[in-house]
Amino acid sequence: MSYQTRSKDALAARIAQDIPNGAYVNLGIGMPVLVANHLPAESEVCLHSENGILGMGPFPPKGEEDYDLINAGKQAVTLRPGGAFFHHADSFAMMRAGHLDICVLGAFQVSVSGDLANWHTGLPQDIPAVGGAMDLAIGAKQTWVMMDLLTKSGQSKVVQECAYPLTGLKCVKRIYTDHATFECSNEGLWVIDRVEGLSLTELESITGLQLRDKI
Amino acid sequence: MIDKFVDSAAQALSSIESGSTIMVGGFGTAGIPNELIDGLLGVLIDLDIRELTLINNNAGNADKGLAALLKTERVKKIICSYPRQSDSYVFDSLYKAGKIELELVPQGNLAERIRAAGAGVGAFFTPTGYGTELAKHPDGSPKETREINGRMYVLEYPLHADFALIKAYKGDRWGNLIYRKSARNFGPIMAMAARCTVASVYERVELGDLDPESIVTPGIFVNKLVCVPEPSHSEP
Numbered sequence: 001m002s003y004q005t006r007s008k009d010a011l012a013a014r015i016a017q018d019i020p021n022g023a024y025v026n027l028g029i030g031m032p033v034l035v036a037n038h039l040p041a042e043s044e045v046c047l048h049s050e051n052g053i054l055g056m057g058p059f060p061p062k063g064e065e066d067y068d069l070i071n072a073g074k075q076a077v078t079l080r081p082g083g084a085f086f087h088h089a090d091s092f093a094m095m096r097a098g099h100l101d102i103c104v105l106g107a108f109q110v111s112v113s114g115d116l117a118n119w120h121t122g123l124p125q126d127i128p129a130v131g132g133a134m135d136l137a138i139g140a141k142q143t144w145v146m147m148d149l150l151t152k153s154g155q156s157k158v159v160q161e162c163a164y165p166l167t168g169l170k171c172v173k174r175i176y177t178d179h180a181t182f183e184c185s186n187e188g189l190w191v192i193d194r195v196e197g198l199s200l201t202e203l204e205s206i207t208g209l210q211l212r213d214k215i
Numbered sequence: 216m217i218d219k220f221v222d223s224a225a226q227a228l229s230s231i232e233s234g235s236t237i238m239v240g241g242f243g244t245a246g247i248p249n250e251l252i253d254g255l256l257g258v259l260i261d262l263d264i265r266e267l268t269l270i271n272n273n274a275g276n277a278d279k280g281l282a283a284l285l286k287t288e289r290v291k292k293i294i295c296s297y298p299r300q301s302d303s304y305v306f307d308s309l310y311k312a313g314k315i316e317l318e319l320v321p322q323g324n325l326a327e328r329i330r331a332a333g334a335g336v337g338a339f340f341t342p343t344g345y346g347t348e349l350a351k352h353p354d355g356s357p358k359e360t361r362e363i364n365g366r367m368y369v370l371e372y373p374l375h376a377d378f379a380l381i382k383a384y385k386g387d388r389w390g391n392l393i394y395r396k397s398a399r400n401f402g403p404i405m406a407m408a409a410r411c412t413v414a415s416v417y418e419r420v421e422l423g424d425l426d427p428e429s430i431v432t433p434g435i436f437v438n439k440l441v442c443v444p445e446p447s448h449s450e451p
Contacts (some may be wrong), residue, residue, distance in 0.1 A: 052399055068395045069396040087402065087403040088322075088326040088329075089329070089330040089403075090321030096323055096342065107301060120348075127307060132343050134321040134323075139343070166348075169347075
């Protein structure tokens with residue numbers, strides 16, 4: 001049977017659906033920022049930015065940018081009423097001590113047990129840069145990954161063991177991909193949804209992993 | 216009478232010496248004390264100062280500010296979390312040529328090591344980085360780890376500095392500071408961690424003008440102030 005993978009927007013909407021009203025959430029640089037577009041207008045999900053913002057709002061209209069008010073990706077943003085500014089040590093305390101409810105990150109690879117690799121290719125010619133990736137990975141109450149399931153050359157990014165340098169150990173709870181959503185656990189990898197027409201057997205063959213169906 | 220205002224960045228930084236460690240605030244476009252960095256660059260050249268260690272979140276952009284400082288090859292080491300950016304070509308070429316040492320630190324560990332220095336903490340255990348390549352010393356040996364209540368932690372040491380260069384919004388002559396929006400970032404913790412903290416402010420205000428309930432950095436953490444009026448906040 002044939003199937004169609006989810007678009008980036010559909011994937012963002014799928015994740016937004018699982019974020020409860022009132023949650024404190026950090027959306028990582030790149031694809032995860034799309035999730036903000038799918039939070040219901042009436043929801044009071046409080047967005048955190050590592051550079052010292054809670055209650056981050058949408059991008060400002062063109063011409064109204066204030067470059068003292070930027071997100072982690074260095075883009076001008078706005079502040080919602082009720083928002084607050086604080087210094088870097090407090091901002092990372094919010095992560096490290098588990099004050100944030102959810103953090104959504106991109107990834108190169110995630111292992112069955114929830115190990116995350118998303119900061120460095122490990123190639124000698126690539127200058128390493130980590131930013132807040134390691135703090136985010138291990139800090140929030142729940143760390144979710146948002147990514148395409150396959151690399152451009154068709155290899156699964158959900159793997160038995162990560163080949164790239166690790167960002168954090170056993171820190172990922174859920175993996176949202178364009179093919180399916182997975183939950184990492186000590187017993188193995190559960191499939192909690194998959195796109196229409198994609199069977200568990202097919203998903204196992206794509207990933208090369210033994211999966212448990214929770215649908 | 217206490218008056219910490221000086222006329223120029225050069226005057227504020229005149230006691231800098233070769234081998235000094237200098238913290239520079241800022242994240243992205245916000246909170247970078249550009250005028251202080253330019254003043255520092257002038258002092259380095261005038262006094263032929265070398266072998267500096269810089270602590271900043273990034274490693275400079277394009278050819279200005281920190282990048283211009285790096286280009287003089289007077290910085291032997293940089294401690295930062297995110298050196299690689301689309302326009303960090305000055306750092307990139309120095310690094311690839313082996314002309315600058317890099318200590319890469321996860322951003323929260325960087326912030327907490329700075330905070331620990333300012334708070335007089337000898338060292339601390341953090342879960343961030345455990346089990347990764349960044350839980351190793353620059354020579355590749357593993358950092359000390361410990362299991363505490365069933366969780367694994369890495370021992371990290373404070374980062375002190377001789378000077379901190381930070382950018383605030385308003386300041387009075389005692390050195391009390393408030394910041395502007397996300398330009399606060401590393402300012403308050405760097406102010407506490409350096410032997411001599413130099414802050415630039417957009418606006419000099421009279422004692423008592425800042426609401427004491429809202430002062431972010433109390434003047435005890437600030438040694439010198441330079442007033443740099445800002446025409447607009449809308450330029451990247």
